[in-house]
Amino acid sequence: MLFNRNDEIDLGDKKVIIKELLGEGGQGEVYLVGYDGGKYALKVYKNEVSTDFRYNLKNNIEKGSPSEHFLWPKRLIDFDDGRIGYLMDVRPKNFVSFVSYLTGKNTFASREIMLSWCIDLCTAFKKLHEMGYSYQDLNDGSFFLDPDTGALLICDNDNVTADKKNLGILGKMRYMAPEIVRNEMMPDVHSDRFSLGVILFMALCLGNPYEGERLKNYDIIDEKAEYELYGSNPIFVYHKTDKSNRPIRGYHSSVLRRWAYIPLYIKEAFHRTFVDGLSDRENGRTTEIEWLRLLLRYRDELVRCPHCGYEFVYGFGEKVPVDKCPNCGKPKKEVCILGLGKHRIVLDLGKRITEAHLDKFSAEYNRAAAIVIANRTTLRCGGSN
């Protein structure tokens, strides 16, 4: 430990008082501290960092956070021994890690809320990219969620840099774009976009898009195996023509179960990123704005089974019509459909209508402008579709 409880750090104008060690990683230590009359988190780097790294961090602090979703560095601290650190807000208690969602320890209150989280994620990336940043070291450990509201928090923002610059960390291979794994390029918006696809696939399908039958080719999953799986020869598990890497029955059960009920347009968007996006990094990968439209559409057409509570798509865009609940098999309920321009919203209980539905230039995909508070399923609907 670099600091002990009650240690004081004098910043000239204000003091930082160490309260407890919150965590430790390869790079540094994070403490809970008192500062300016409130509680903050302090990250301290164990080793001296490069001038570029410090300059970048300082610059990011001055430019400010892209959106409320980021736990953004707030104040840079230079210690006497040459080390640096920074202050940021403390992660509120209602947030749990995305890791704990993936491992089954936590789950979202509903699929609708899970999709809202995914929408927030795309919004956050869109704003980050609009500011000319890219996230770079993107992995499962960076994201947090409120299981009840679907709110998003992104941590570890000290590696965020201007597009196409890199300060030494490229990330975990499992989440990286193949051209970065192969060390052909520096991370940028397009590699971020690929990683965003991976995180969305994990959120929706509980699996990795490139882990399937081919795992069996390796006795041990080491760096060489990972290089092949994610770098030199990645094959999407649901590749339309190359079926050599399908999820393994009895091992990738979550993916197998979940992929079946994902709407076609979401499947296509994944296929684009994970197949076309391998060779065409600039135009092959589904962009944030495309994801936002598709995820909104997915959420709009969710309907809850009145018998078992399962949420599934109404089936506007499916090849095979959806007439019964995929979970319990009982018939789908009749629900009013609201048509707003291109949007078709299934007016099930609790369904939200947002500004983005009403104004195609709005970036407000989550905050409700209206909510369905009663739903008489016996009512005859005269929707505009």
Place this chain on the structure above:
Amino acid sequence: MMQDRMLGEGIARQELNLLFVIDNSGSMEGEKLGAVNNAIRDVMSIMPEIQEDTSDATIKISALKFNDKAEWIYPEPQGVEEFKWRDLGAEGGTNLSGAYDELAKWLSKKQNGGQMPDIGGVAPIIILMTDGLPTSYDWEEHLNALKKKGWFKVALKYALAIEIDTEEAMDVLKKFTGNPEMVLKVYTAEALRKVINVIAVTASKVKSNSASMGVGGDAATNNEMAQTEIAEKLDEIDDVEW
């Protein structure tokens, strides 16, 4: 509201095995074995946090004790929440050959009768701790058989030489790790406790994550990364030599 899935359903993960191989022969009696018992308890109190920080791998733990014969504490590797430590007592000789045989059996895929995963396993971590020369003189033959196992070859191997001062006994351990830098001489119970902790915890933390890459492309392997981090931390502990 109904949840979007059943709790407990999760992503398929790679499996990382952490193996303790513990000499509990008569000479380990007292402070030495007491320190080992304490250390493993310490490690187990930290393991759930390490597990919680990653969805890349599931950590599985095994412990092999050996005196006149070698015996696994659990019949199969346990998750971090399931592995409960019961203090070891000391008696008998130091049958290292028996321990190597048990390790060799364990380090095969399940479908081949061992305990390693059939799909998606990462290179294990093996920590051997002993305080003297083996009483089984044919240990080298048994080690050679163990060395043929792929899982052994790729493992991150450490050996802790507890108050050992003969070159002969050190050589036994150097042959086990295949690298003299991975044999640590430990002189006090306190140092032993800390060393076990640093190795088990740091190695698990690094190796339970997908391989990281830095600029330059020729990324250090996870084993090398763990080694570097462990070395940095060992520097801070007194009464250890390597």
